[in-house]
Amino acid sequence: MNRIIFLVDMNAFFIMCETTRQPELANKPAAVAGDPNKRTGIILTANYEARAFGVRTAMTLKEARDCCPSLQTVPPDHDFYERKSRDVMTLLSEYSPALEQNSVDEAWLDMTGSQWLFHSPVEAAAQIQNELRTKLGLWCSIGISDNKFLAKMASELKKPLGITTLWSDDVERSLWSLPVGSMYGVGHRTAEKLSGMGIRNIGDLAAVGEDFLVQCFGRVGHDLYQHARGVDDEPVTPRMCSDVKSVGRSITCSHDLTELDAIQKVLMQLADDVGQGARKLGRKGQTIQLTIKYNDFELMTRQMQIHPTNATQDLYEAACYLLKKHWNGRRPIRLAGISLSQFDGEDQVRQISLFDCGDHNQGIRKSSQIDETLDAIRARFGSGCVTFGKLLPDPDHDDDL
Numbered sequence: 199m200n201r202i203i204f205l206v207d208m209n210a211f212f213i214m215c216e217t218t219r220q221p222e223l224a225n226k227p228a229a230v231a232g233d234p235n236k237r238t239g240i241i242l243t244a245n246y247e248a249r250a251f252g253v254r255t256a257m258t259l260k261e262a263r264d265c266c267p268s269l270q271t272v273p274p275d276h277d278f279y280e281r282k283s284r285d286v287m288t289l290l291s292e293y294s295p296a297l298e299q300n301s302v303d304e305a306w307l308d309m310t311g312s313q314w315l316f317h318s319p320v321e322a323a324a325q326i327q328n329e330l331r332t333k334l335g336l337w338c339s340i341g342i343s344d345n346k347f348l349a350k351m352a353s354e355l356k357k358p359l360g361i362t363t364l365w366s367d368d369v370e371r372s373l374w375s376l377p378v379g380s381m382y383g384v385g386h387r388t389a390e391k392l393s394g395m396g397i398r399n400i401g402d403l404a405a406v407g408e409d410f411l412v413q414c415f416g417r418v419g420h421d422l423y424q425h426a427r428g429v430d431d432e433p434v435t436p437r438m439c440s441d442v443k444s445v446g447r448s449i450t451c452s453h454d455l456t457e458l459d460a461i462q463k464v465l466m467q468l469a470d471d472v473g474q475g476a477r478k479l480g481r482k483g484q485t486i487q488l489t490i491k492y493n494d495f496e497l498m499t500r501q502m503q504i505h506p507t508n509a510t511q512d513l514y515e516a517a518c519y520l521l522k523k524h525w526n527g528r529r530p531i532r533l534a535g536i537s538l539s540q541f542d543g544e545d546q547v548r549q550i551s552l553f554d555c556g557d558h559n560q561g562i563r564k565s566s567q568i569d570e571t572l573d574a575i576r577a578r579f580g581s582g583c584v585t586f587g588k589l590l591p592d593p594d595h596d597d598d599l
């Protein structure tokens with residue numbers, strides 16, 4: 199039996215959440231923006247009225263106001279968006295127990311077998327969309343397909359308030375003319391690499407051999423080939439973002455590292471990846487673990503407790519502290535990894551921050567504003583377009599990891 203998979207993606211989620219508690223923002227151009235009292239703030243999410251004036255994510259407030267002088271802005275309140283997100287997931291879980299949350303504002307639902315409740319998948323989607331609108335005051339777009347990849351692609355085709363079906367049979371007609379960069383799972387760097395090989399749209403990707411793609415991209419090459427042909431066997435795995443117990447990344451270096459500076463560069467990259475992963479889930483962790491594998495394959499793991507955080511700078515500093523404390527400064531390092539765990543509820547987060555001194559809190563706020571800004575810029579321009587100064591190639595060394 200063919201599966202029926204929905205991807206429910208909330209439209210302009212942050213600003214729509216704000217509008218539920220500030221109804222005066224409705225039907226007027228408005229946006230959630232970082233630090234609205236300063237000129238450095240950028241747009242995190244604009245509503246559709248603002249988008250009609252050309253306001254986009256990652257614009258500076260000045261650019262946004264040039265497009266739309268009447269734009270109203272609200273500072274971000276991520277705790278509130280997480281609570282609204284839980285309300286959304288609770289409502290969706292009434293339609294199917296197989297719910298896999300993909301980020302704070304979207305989830306897959308396996309609706310296979312619920313046909314007897316509705317005339318058609320489109321009718322079921324319309325009911326979900328309507329219920330989210332009337333009960334929670336939020337808008338969504340829903341993609342419907344026989345697999346997760348195509349459901350996600352379908353949800354992107356019409357926003358806001360779209361309901362789009364994209365079955366495996368429609369792939370050639372609906373997807374092959376789109377640029378490869380619009381494919382779910384293809385980041386800025388992969389798109390550039392593909393484009394350099396003359397592979398510009400999804401149809402080009404489907405036409406090249408799987409072996410070639412695997413040669414160039416490893417396991418990802420296999421997924422690229424299958425997805426371009428609309429094939430995806432991944433099951434919907436019931437999971438809420440709140441179930442995730444840890445976020446971790448590791449890098450195996452192309453040559454053994456013995457210089458502190460080079461290892462710190464790797465730690466910065468890892469801290470940035472782990473921080474981004476945790477922020478996407480809306481989670482803050484209290485335990486950071488550093489993993490080091492030496493060139494003789496001996497493994498060292500060391501942990502420490504930190505205040506609940508998902509800020510790149512906090513993770514980086516903790517990892518450097520652990521490295522300096524436990525590494526003898528000479529033994530060649532082959533692999534480094536960072537993981538963040540022991541995520542907790544908001545109450546505990548607040549209790550702990552009561553004991554933080556003012557200066558420290560200001561530091562936390564500043565680094566989370568930087569992370570928010572970088573995340574928004576990456577969302578707009580691709581993951582490779584901004585990075586920390588520490589990660590830029592050293593002009594004196596051609597020491598590319």
Ligand SMILES: [Mg+2]
Binds near residue numbers: 207208301303304
């Ligand atoms: Mg989304």
